[in-house]
Amino acid sequence: MIRVQFFKEGDLLTGFECKGHSGTAESGQDVVCAFVSSACYMTANTVTEVIGLTADAAAADGYMRLTIQQSPEKAQDILNGMQLHLTELAAQYPDIIKVIITEE
Secondary structure (H helix, E strand, O other): OEEEEEEEEOOEEEEEEEEEOOOOOOOOOOHHHHHHHHHHHHHHHHHHHHOOOOEEEEEEOOEEEEEEOOOHHHHHHHHHHHHHHHHHHHHHOOOOEEEEEEEO
């Protein structure tokens, strides 16, 4: 199962952590994992490289974390878009993807 946890302080999303594998196909052939990974990488790259925010980020096989360290309000559109995208995917694959929002 893929578990995506979004972190929220008040009304602001401040980052996310994604971990796990869908197990729907072999590595390199798994489109569900590719959907989620692509959304995570696009979000992390947009926050750090396009918007230019300082963030703590880590990635490994089946794992990605992004924690925005400054001005999270500037990243709300991309984080909300990612949350919507992954929530819609979770509705299509309820036994494979779980989205959680954690208030900090």
